[in-house]
Amino acid sequence: AQSVTQPDIHITVSEGASLELRCNYSYGATPYLFWYVQSPGQGLQLLLKYFSGDTLVQGIKGFEAEFKRSQSSFNLRKPSVHWSDAAEYFCAVATSASDMRFGAGTRLTVKP
Amino acid sequence: GAGVSQSPSNKVTEKGKDVELRCDPISGHTALYWYRQSLGQGLEFLIYFQGNSAPDKSGLPSDRFSAERTGGSVSTLTIQRTQQEDSAVYLCASSFLSAGRADTQYFGPGTRLTVL
Numbered sequence: 001a002q003s004v005t006q007p008d009i010h011i012t013v014s015e016g017a018s019l020e021l022r023c024n025y026s027y028g029a030t031p032y033l034f035w036y037v038q039s040p041g042q043g044l045q046l047l048l049k050y051f052s053g054d055t056l057v058q059g060i061k062g063f064e065a066e067f068k069r070s071q072s073s074f075n076l077r078k079p080s081v082h083w084s085d086a087a088e089y090f091c092a093v094a095t096s097a098s099d100m101r102f103g104a105g106t107r108l109t110v111k112p
Numbered sequence: 113g114a115g116v117s118q119s120p121s122n123k124v125t126e127k128g129k130d131v132e133l134r135c136d137p138i139s140g141h142t143a144l145y146w147y148r149q150s151l152g153q154g155l156e157f158l159i160y161f162q163g164n165s166a167p168d169k170s171g172l173p174s175d176r177f178s179a180e181r182t183g184g185s186v187s188t189l190t191i192q193r194t195q196q197e198d199s200a201v202y203l204c205a206s207s208f209l210s211a212g213r214a215d216t217q218y219f220g221p222g223t224r225l226t227v228l
Binding site for chain 1: 115116143145147153154155157160162168203205207209213214215216217218219220221222
C-alpha cells in the first residue's frame with residue numbers, strides 16, 4: 001500500500017539557518033509529489049509539486065525540493081529560514097486524483 | 113476569485129447530536145475532497161467527489177459519516193450521533209482535474225468540531 005513518511009515530527013532551526021525537511025514514500029511507480037504548508041490558524045497552502053521532468057523543483061517563499069527516485073525521497077529545502085516560516089509542513093503523494101496520501105507533518109520552530 | 117470556503121468555522125456539539133459541515137469549492141473545480149485532521153495528526157482522507165461520478169467513500173470511518181455534493185458544487189458532510197472521537201478539524205479541498213490526474217488541491221480554512 002502507498003505510504004508517506006515524514007521522519008521528523010518537530011524541527012527547530014535558528015533564523016537564517018538552512019532547512020531540510022525529509023519525506024519518503026513507498027510506491028512502485030513515481031507518484032505525483034507535493035509539499036504543503038499550514039500556518040497557525042490557516043488552511044493548507046501548496047509550496048511546490050513534482051509531476052515529471054527536472055527533479056529539482058522550485059516553489060514559493062524560496063523553497064525547493066528534490067525528487068530522488070533511488071531513495072524514494074522528496075525532501076524540502078530552504079537556504080535561509082525566516083521567522084515567518086514557522087508552521088507545519090506536509091508532504092503528500094498521489095497516484096491518481098482519488099488517492100492522495102499525506103504525511104503526518106513536521107512542525108517547524110524558528111529561533112530568533 | 114474566491115477560494116474554498118467552509119462553514120461554520122467552529123462547531124461545538126453534544127455527544128449524540130448530528131452535525132452538518134458545509135464546503136463551497138472554487139468555481140469550476142470538478143473535484144472535491146473532505147479530510148479530517150486530528151490534533152497532532154496528518155490529514156485523513158474521508159471522501160472524494162469528481163464531476164458526476166459516484167463518490168469515493170473509502171475513507172469514511174463509519175456509517176455515521178456521509179456526504180453529498182449538490183449540483184456539482186457545494187458539499188455537505190454530515191456526522192450522525194456524534195462521538196467525542198469525532199472532534200477534529202474537518203478540511204475541504206477542491207481541484208480542477210484533467211483526465212483523472214492528481215493535481216493541486218486548494219484547501220479551505222476548515223471547520224473545528226468539538227464534541228462534548
